[in-house]
Amino acid sequence: xxxxxxxxxxxxxxxxxxxxxxxxxxxxxxxxxxxxxxxxxxxxxxxxxxxxxxxxxxxxxxxxxxxxxxxxxxxxxxxxxxxxxxxxxxxxxxxxxxxxxxxxxxxxxxxxxxxxxxxxxxxxxxxxxxxxxxxxxxxxxxxxxxxxxxxxxxxxxxxxxxxxxxxxxxxxxx
Ligand SMILES: [Zn+2]
Numbered sequence: 159x160x161x162x163x164x165x166x167x168x169x170x171x172x173x174x175x176x177x178x179x180x181x182x183x184x185x186x187x188x189x190x191x192x193x194x195x196x197x198x199x200x201x202x203x204x205x206x207x208x209x210x211x212x213x214x215x216x217x218x219x220x221x222x223x224x225x226x227x228x229x230x231x232x233x234x235x236x237x238x239x240x241x242x243x244x245x246x247x248x249x250x251x252x253x254x255x256x257x258x259x260x261x262x263x264x265x266x267x268x269x270x271x272x273x274x275x276x277x278x279x280x281x282x283x284x285x286x287x288x289x290x291x292x293x294x295x296x297x298x299x300x301x302x303x304x305x306x307x308x309x310x311x312x313x314x315x316x317x318x319x320x321x322x323x324x325x326x327x328x329x330x331x332x
Pocket of ligand 1: 208225227228229307308309
């Protein structure tokens with residue numbers, strides 16, 4: 159008796175979905191700009207924040223003046239993507255970076271994604287990722303002054319300017 163009552167209710171929505179699907183364009187998630195095995199850590203447009211080097215933040219006493227990364231902001235909650243292929247070596251609270259992910263790309267090369275929202279991480283330590291793998295959501299955790307991504311590139315433990323590094327991969331940070 160129950161099955162007889164439910165059957166029409168289930169059948170109608172499927173029939174409607176089938177007829178509507180032909181007229182609705184398929185939603186395509188925007189992917190980050192890529193070049194070879196590397197890509198930008200955000201998909202679509204973003205605002206440039208502080209670049210690499212001496213960059214004091216007005217009104218932020220706890221922000222470092224010697225900025226070791228490249229700040230980019232798309233909006234709180236925007237998806238942050240892996241910039242290159244490698245293995246996740248940090249996924250969680252990391253020094254002043256708040257909720258952060260670090261990826262080891264081999265040959266002493268590491269990228270770091272700082273200040274993501276608590277609870278937003280989509281990777282864990284030991285995971286192998288490719289460029290474009292979603293890591294978490296843009297946030298304001300750690301020593302941060304408004305939602306943004308702190309994108310850092312390290313060679314043998316020393317931060318290097320992400321702009322020329324990404325340029326060497328064929329990717330333009332603005
Ligand atoms: Zn930063």
